[in-house]
Amino acid sequence: MANAHFLAFNHLHLHLQISSPLVSKRVIKRFWNCDIEYSTNYQRPGFLNMKLQANGASIPTSINTADSQHNKTPHVLTVAGSDSGAGAGIQADLKACAARRVYCSTVITAVTAQNTLGVQGVNIVPEEFVAQQLNSVLSDMHVDVVKTGMLPSLSVVKVLCQSLRKFPVKALVVDPVMISTSGDILAGPSVLAGFREELLPMADIVTPNIKEASVLLGDVPMNSVSDMRAAAKLIHDLGPRSVLVKGGDLPNSSDAIDIFFDGENFYELRSRRVNTRNTHGTGCTMASCIAAELAKGSSMLSAVKIAKRFVETALDYSKDLAIGNGVQGPFDHFLALKNINQSSCRSDRFKPNDLFLYAVTDSRMNRKWGRSIAEAVKAAVEGGATIVQLREKDAETKDFVDAAKVCLKICHSYGVPLLINDRIDVALACDADGVHVGQSDMPVHLARSLLGPEKIIGVSCKTPEQAQQAWVDGADYIGSGGVYPTNTKENNRTIGLGGLKEVCKASKLPVVAIGGIGLSNARAVMEIGVPSLKGVAVVSTLFDRECISTETRNLHAVISEAALLTQ
Numbered sequence: 001m002a003n004a005h006f007l008a009f010n011h012l013h014l015h016l017q018i019s020s021p022l023v024s025k026r027v028i029k030r031f032w033n034c035d036i037e038y039s040t041n042y043q044r045p046g047f048l049n050m051k052l053q054a055n056g057a058s059i060p061t062s063i064n065t066a067d068s069q070h071n072k073t074p075h076v077l078t079v080a081g082s083d084s085g086a087g088a089g090i091q092a093d094l095k096a097c098a099a100r101r102v103y104c105s106t107v108i109t110a111v112t113a114q115n116t117l118g119v120q121g122v123n124i125v126p127e128e129f130v131a132q133q134l135n136s137v138l139s140d141m142h143v144d145v146v147k148t149g150m151l152p153s154l155s156v157v158k159v160l161c162q163s164l165r166k167f168p169v170k171a172l173v174v175d176p177v178m179i180s181t182s183g184d185i186l187a188g189p190s191v192l193a194g195f196r197e198e199l200l201p202m203a204d205i206v207t208p209n210i211k212e213a214s215v216l217l218g219d220v221p222m223n224s225v226s227d228m229r230a231a232a233k234l235i236h237d238l239g240p241r242s243v244l245v246k247g248g249d250l251p252n253s254s255d256a257i258d259i260f261f262d263g264e265n266f267y268e269l270r271s272r273r274v275n276t277r278n279t280h281g282t283g284c285t286m287a288s289c290i291a292a293e294l295a296k297g298s299s300m301l302s303a304v305k306i307a308k309r310f311v312e313t314a315l316d317y318s319k320d321l322a323i324g325n326g327v328q329g330p331f332d333h334f335l336a337l338k339n340i341n342q343s344s345c346r347s348d349r350f351k352p353n354d355l356f357l358y359a360v361t362d363s364r365m366n367r368k369w370g371r372s373i374a375e376a377v378k379a380a381v382e383g384g385a386t387i388v389q390l391r392e393k394d395a396e397t398k399d400f401v402d403a404a405k406v407c408l409k410i411c412h413s414y415g416v417p418l419l420i421n422d423r424i425d426v427a428l429a430c431d432a433d434g435v436h437v438g439q440s441d442m443p444v445h446l447a448r449s450l451l452g453p454e455k456i457i458g459v460s461c462k463t464p465e466q467a468q469q470a471w472v473d474g475a476d477y478i479g480s481g482g483v484y485p486t487n488t489k490e491n492n493r494t495i496g497l498g499g500l501k502e503v504c505k506a507s508k509l510p511v512v513a514i515g516g517i518g519l520s521n522a523r524a525v526m527e528i529g530v531p532s533l534k535g536v537a538v539v540s541t542l543f544d545r546e547c548i549s550t551e552t553r554n555l556h557a558v559i560s561e562a563a564l565l566t567q
């Protein structure tokens with residue numbers, strides 16, 4: 001499918017992943033109300049030269065299309081041990097990559113006999129044969145990311161490092177497997193030296209759990225989040241570009257807290273601790289999932305966040321799985337094959353700039369103007385709405401689902417995501433792109449476990465504390481208001497531009513402003529000057545008007561101008 005994805009368009013700064021110049025030109029025109037001129041041929045292979053014209057300014061642009069992953073299948077190579085019980089190791093890696101829709105090839109370093117009771121035997125593959133497998137894969141296939149798991153001997157570590165020097169890849173993810181979850185030793189002290197001296201300096205990320213972090217640092221005690229931070233910093237000093245210390249086994253913690261350190265900033269990533277015996281293979285899955293997201297082109301931090309969310313959701317889904325008699329069972333990676341449909345016509349699940357012009361429907365207004373929900377949505381996306389929310393407070397469930405399916409087709413034909421207000425059931429029934437919930441609706445973490453990791457979840461926040469919680473709970477964006485008084489929502493508290501600013505400053509998530517926003521005040525909202533504010537959400541300004549597409553176009557022009565001027 002020909003498509004064009006905006007990765008960022010902030011203040012005259014454009015990154016465009018392009019697969020068809022003609023489609024891209026149309027999409028640019030529609031999204032940004034700016035004209036685009038192409039040179040008629042490629043002057044350098046893989047580079048597309050173009051001139052963007054917006055508001056009288058003309059910007060020559062050269063886009064490297066050769067880097068685009070469009071025609072390549074994202075590919076992870078896992079170098080790890082086989083687990084006969086298929087909960088961890090190579091088998092977990094294959095399942096995780098398949099679930100994340102990334103091709104996975106395999107180099108097997110050891111074959112283990114294990115089950116839910118523990119590891120009964122280990123048969124190490126000779127290093128020459130590991131080398132041969134590496135050569136077979138890397139000399140023939142385009143591998144984006146190498147992920148390592150069980151590396152049972154120093155010579156295997158060395159063979160791997162040699163292969164990586166001969167066949168460089170985009171990223172190296174090292175899961176420093178040393179002790180199995182059942183407590184069995186999978187790599188001895190000589191391997192530890194290999195990790196420290198050779199492999200970690202080549203790694204883009206290393207993902208130890210607290211036991212592994214402690215062993216890597218010579219058995220330092222690891223009992224708290226501040227110990228994890230200190231360990232992340234010390235492991236970073238060993239050479240990897242970033243470190244994720246996983247705190248799932250941290251004593252006395254009600255959340256699963258991981259520390260991500262990229263050499264500059266620490267991020268404390270929290271998720272709910274899922275109460276289940278089925279946790280065997282979470283480390284392998286986490287690292288494979290990070291590798292898969294990197295192969296698809298994510299930044300490191302967002303790959304880590306997606307992986308954490310994927311693992312949390314899969315654990316939640318597999319709570320009641322009964323496989324084996326031991327204390328630790330495997331979990332199910334293919335939540336997508338249950339009632340979570342991850343297929344989406346849209347290739348990217350959520351881009352913060354989708355919030356730019358957020359159209360929220362209203363059944364009362366549609367009735368007043370004598371139009372269907374689908375007619376209203378079509379006019380809004382034609383006018384340039386970048387995301388749509390169906391907020392149909394008094395619709396019958398069946399009518400709502402039927403209308404939502406029609407609207408979904410319309411939105412997807414324009415590359416616009418469609419969210420459902422409040423009704424998780426309706427979102428599931430029509431396979432919408434996500435939901436928007438308020439503080440008294442279904443809590444975000446429950447919505448997430450029902451909808452899965454792929455769907456977009458927005459949550460209304462009036463305070464910095466709510467904004468912080470939204471991030472912890474796994475929301476994708478925040479709706480914040482009422483910025484101005486509104487007649488559309490009864491008894492809504494107005495927080496003003498000041499309140500909006502406070503929420504935006506506190507928010508780690510992108511924010512869309514809502515409440516009483518129209519042509520006369522949208523500019524003031526966009527000009528508050530906090531980068532997390534990505535756009536405005538409106539109801540009456542679009543839908544309580546005679547011509548929705550004209551009003552949408554007008555509002556688009558106002559906020560585009562404000563966005564350009566606040567660069």
Ligand SMILES: Cc1ncc(COP(=O)(O)OP(=O)(O)O)c(N)n1
Nearest residue numbers: 422436437438439460479480514537
């Ligand atoms: C983008 C956006 N922001 C806020 C809201 C309000 O949601 P909520 O607080 O749940 O109120 P209702 O819309 O359900 O009345 C929203 N819908 N969209």
Ligand SMILES: Cc1nc(C(=O)O)sc1CCOP(=O)(O)O
Nearest residue numbers: 481482486488515516538539540
């Ligand atoms: C649905 C909604 N939520 C709000 C909030 O403050 O969270 S204000 C609001 C209504 C927005 O409608 P209009 O654009 O017509 O003012």
Ligand SMILES: [Mg+2]
Nearest residue numbers: 422437438441
């Ligand atoms: Mg609500």
